[in-house]
Amino acid sequence: xxxxxxxxxxxxxxxxxxxxxxxxxxxxxxxxxxxxxxxxxxxxxxxxxxxxxxxxxxxxxxxxxxxxxxxxxxxxxxxxxxxxxxxxxxxxxxxxxxxxxxxxxxxxxxxxxxxxxxxxxxxxxxxxxxxxxxxxxxxxxxxxxxxxxxxxxxxxxxxxxxxxxxxxxxxxxxxxxxxxxxxxxxxxxxxxxxxxxxxxxxxxxxxxxxxxxxxxxxxxxxxxxxxxxxxxxxxxxxxxxxxxxxxxxxxxxxxxxxxxxxxxxxxxxxxxxxxxxxxxxxxxxxxxxxxxxxxxxxxxxxxxxxxxxxxxxxxxxxxxxxxxxxxxxxxxxxxxxxxxxxxxxxxxxxxxxxxxxxxxxxxxxxxxxxxxxxxxxxxx
Amino acid sequence: xxxxxxxxxxxxxxxxxxxxxxxxxxxxxxxxxxxxxxxxxxxxxxxxxxxxxxxxxxxxxxxxxxxxxxxxxxxxxxxxxxxxxxxxxxxxxxxxxxxxxxxxxxxxxxxxxxxxxxxxxxxxxxxxxxxxxxxxxxxxxxxxxxxxxxxxxxxxxxxxxxxxxxxxxxxxxxxxxxxxxxxxxxxxxxxxxxxxxxxxxxxxxxxxxxxxxxxxxxxxxxxxxxxxxxxxxxxxxxxxxxxxxxxxxxxxxxxxxxxxxxxxxxxxxxxxxxxxxxxxxxxxxxxxxxxxxxxxxxxxxxxxxxxxxxxxxxxxxxxxxxxxxxxxxxxxxxxxxxxxxx
Numbered sequence: 001x002x003x004x005x006x007x008x009x010x011x012x013x014x015x016x017x018x019x020x021x022x023x024x025x026x027x028x029x030x031x032x033x034x035x036x037x038x039x040x041x042x043x044x045x046x047x048x049x050x051x052x053x054x055x056x057x058x059x060x061x062x063x064x065x066x067x068x069x070x071x072x073x074x075x076x077x078x079x080x081x082x083x084x085x086x087x088x089x090x091x092x093x094x095x096x097x098x099x100x101x102x103x104x105x106x107x108x109x110x111x112x113x114x115x116x117x118x119x120x121x122x123x124x125x126x127x128x129x130x131x132x133x134x135x136x137x138x139x140x141x142x143x144x145x146x147x148x149x150x151x152x153x154x155x156x157x158x159x160x161x162x163x164x165x166x167x168x169x170x171x172x173x174x175x176x177x178x179x180x181x182x183x184x185x186x187x188x189x190x191x192x193x194x195x196x197x198x199x200x201x202x203x204x205x206x207x208x209x210x211x212x213x214x215x216x217x218x219x220x221x222x223x224x225x226x227x228x229x230x231x232x233x234x235x236x237x238x239x240x241x242x243x244x245x246x247x248x249x250x251x252x253x254x255x256x257x258x259x260x261x262x263x264x265x266x267x268x269x270x271x272x273x274x275x276x277x278x279x280x281x282x283x284x285x286x287x288x289x290x291x292x293x294x295x296x297x298x299x300x301x302x303x304x305x306x307x308x309x310x311x312x313x314x315x316x317x318x319x320x321x322x323x324x325x326x327x328x329x330x331x332x333x334x335x336x337x338x339x340x341x342x343x344x345x346x347x348x349x350x351x352x353x354x355x356x357x358x359x360x361x362x363x364x365x366x367x368x369x370x371x372x373x374x375x376x377x378x379x380x
Numbered sequence: 381x382x383x384x385x386x387x388x389x390x391x392x393x394x395x396x397x398x399x400x401x402x403x404x405x406x407x408x409x410x411x412x413x414x415x416x417x418x419x420x421x422x423x424x425x426x427x428x429x430x431x432x433x434x435x436x437x438x439x440x441x442x443x444x445x446x447x448x449x450x451x452x453x454x455x456x457x458x459x460x461x462x463x464x465x466x467x468x469x470x471x472x473x474x475x476x477x478x479x480x481x482x483x484x485x486x487x488x489x490x491x492x493x494x495x496x497x498x499x500x501x502x503x504x505x506x507x508x509x510x511x512x513x514x515x516x517x518x519x520x521x522x523x524x525x526x527x528x529x530x531x532x533x534x535x536x537x538x539x540x541x542x543x544x545x546x547x548x549x550x551x552x553x554x555x556x557x558x559x560x561x562x563x564x565x566x567x568x569x570x571x572x573x574x575x576x577x578x579x580x581x582x583x584x585x586x587x588x589x590x591x592x593x594x595x596x597x598x599x600x601x602x603x604x605x606x607x608x609x610x611x612x613x614x615x616x617x618x619x620x621x622x623x624x625x626x627x628x629x630x631x632x633x634x635x636x637x638x639x640x641x642x643x644x645x646x647x648x649x650x651x652x653x654x655x656x657x658x659x660x661x662x663x664x665x666x667x668x669x670x671x672x673x674x675x676x677x678x679x680x681x682x683x684x685x686x687x688x689x690x691x692x693x694x695x696x697x698x699x700x701x702x703x704x705x706x707x708x709x710x711x712x713x714x715x716x717x718x719x720x721x722x
Binding site: 333 | 415512514515518526654702710
């Protein structure tokens with residue numbers, strides 16, 4: 001029987017990840033990102049991207065509809081707050097399960113085709129969920145306004161436990177610890193560490209190997225008499241559960257759910273996170289999610305005043321020109337930067353930042369070795 | 381009976397738009413083997429060709445007429461578009477027909493955009509996996525969208541149809557029914573006829589010209605055509621330009637029906653992909669047939685009688701059909717074996 005232990009390298013990886021997450025507020029402070037709202041986003045979208053990577057990075061199936069599961073997770077969590085209790089645990093468990101359930105249904109249909117057909121089908125399903133959430137399902141999703149908590153929600157379990165929130169709008173809390181600010185971040189952080197551990201396990205398991213085999217040559221697997229469908233479906237469901245969990249956590253730290261979370265540009269964003277970091281690597285998607293959320297935060301905050309100040313050292317006409325050009329890319333125009341980044345990464349660095357790091361370290365190692373060889377040659 | 385006829389008519393213009401976009405997508409799949417997620421952005425760019433032409437034509441000359449005073453006692457400002465002061469009545473007509481006139485501008489512009497896109501970006505992705513093609517064109521679509529948003533703003537910009545085609549047409553009378561039963565906006569009929577004409581033009585071009593013959597041969601077996609000493613790449617570049625032009629014209633003529641904004645392309649793109657899948661990847665007649673079919677089905681689904689039985693069906697009918705088709709006929713209506721299977 002395989003034990004639950006990890007190899008030494010994986011242990012170091014997990015320990016490193018744990019350290020960075022738990023020490024996040026201190027480590028990120030010099031970058032100007034040491035505040036809970038942003039840190040929460042880092043870990044939540046990290047979970048989303050890690051889960052997406054289990055599907056895309058391992059099996060090579062490019063889903064363009066994962067935001068649907070994120071949205072479903074958020075709606076589920078908010079409903080759990082409304083109907084059951086303000087405790088986040090049932091909320092995220094239900095969000096994960098429902099995300100997985102929807103992934104099983106959608107995956108069963110979409111996985112009948114591969115390649116582009118698969119991408120288009122998942123895209124169609126996500127768009128369908130988005131349309132439904134906006135129109136017919138308004139009783140469940142509250143349409144354009146978004147699903148919100150109200151004071152008069154039943155909250156059966158809380159009521160049974162004799163808990164009364166009084167006249168204020170309740171916020172989620174874990175046995176009395178409110179889930180906003182740093183406690184919320186640490187809650188998400190611990191969940192993300194567990195998720196990361198599970199991802200390592202999946203990567204190293206025979207199941208993970210099978211998924212990689214699907215990516216490298218599905219035909220050959222079929223010829224050996226293996227039905228790849230169940231494996232791909234399992235990967236799809238797992239990644240759907242990760243997405244549902246991430247959506248649930250988004251609702252935990254801010255009890256709101258809106259349909260725009262399901263839009264296909266949101267699906268595109270998680271794809272970008274994964275390839276920016278490096279699809280198929282363990283750490284890549286987390287890094288990608290962090291980088292994108294970090295720059296989104298920084299770039300969207302820029303406005304003309306800040307830009308004017310930044311280009312203050314230039315002569316006035318050039319200053320105005322620079323401000324006009326750069327303001328296209330920041331603030332409201334953040335999406336332009338995102339799109340351009342998307343293209344640059346796919347064109348020049350298809351392996352993502354992880355590949356960049358590897359190339360860089362290989363280069364450095366090569367230079368060091370070259371020097372040593374040169375020195376020894378001179379010595380001889 | 382007349383209700384059914386009206387719904388079919390209602391579906392035709394939307395179906396025409398789907399068919400035109402799906403046609404371009406299919407041509408790009410078939411010739412270059414590239415999945416172009418930026419095709420919807422080309423549709424949108426075409427629409428904004430009409431917006432730009434309209435804006436240019438209606439540049440106004442402002443003169444102050446000292447003989448007339450406004451209610452505030454200032455001299456009345458007389459605004460006359462330059463085209464009217466230069467060309468007189470012809471200028472007025474030109475302004476009125478700004479949407480059809482902008483076709484003349486859009487054809488070279490869209491061809492150029494298509495060729496630049498293919499030479500500058502797409503050709504580096506022939507040998508890359510489909511996932512990379514999807515991702516890079518997706519990025520390009522976002523960039524194009526945001527540039528248009530930066531230049532024209534985020535709000536829809538309404539474009540009027542020419543006065544002649546603004547009204548309604550009583551279609552029922554034409555087929556021998558009572559007046560007033562099947563009344564239909566004129567421009568939608570124009571759009572349908574236009575889309576049929578463009579589709580016929582593309583098919584004739586591929587079927588009856590030597591260039592088209594080479595392109596069809598290249599779609600079937602690119603390598604062999606290359607071995608015969610024909611520069612396939614060059615022709616495929618032009619084909620990409622034509623696909624871009626078709627998408628652009630589809631968007632341009634659609635502007636009086638739907639006021640263009642920067643994300644109109646994305647909405648159409650997702651549906652057009654579904655159309656392509658339903659029609660069968662790589663099949664041109666399939667794309668056209670599925671485009672009209674889904675357009676008409678969508679308009680039937682938005683009838684109140686249908687919606688009262690199945691609420692929300694109008695929102696999802698196209699996706700639902702796609703799912704059913706793929707479960708029953710995995711290659712789509714007219715897909716062939718071995719075309720874009722991986």
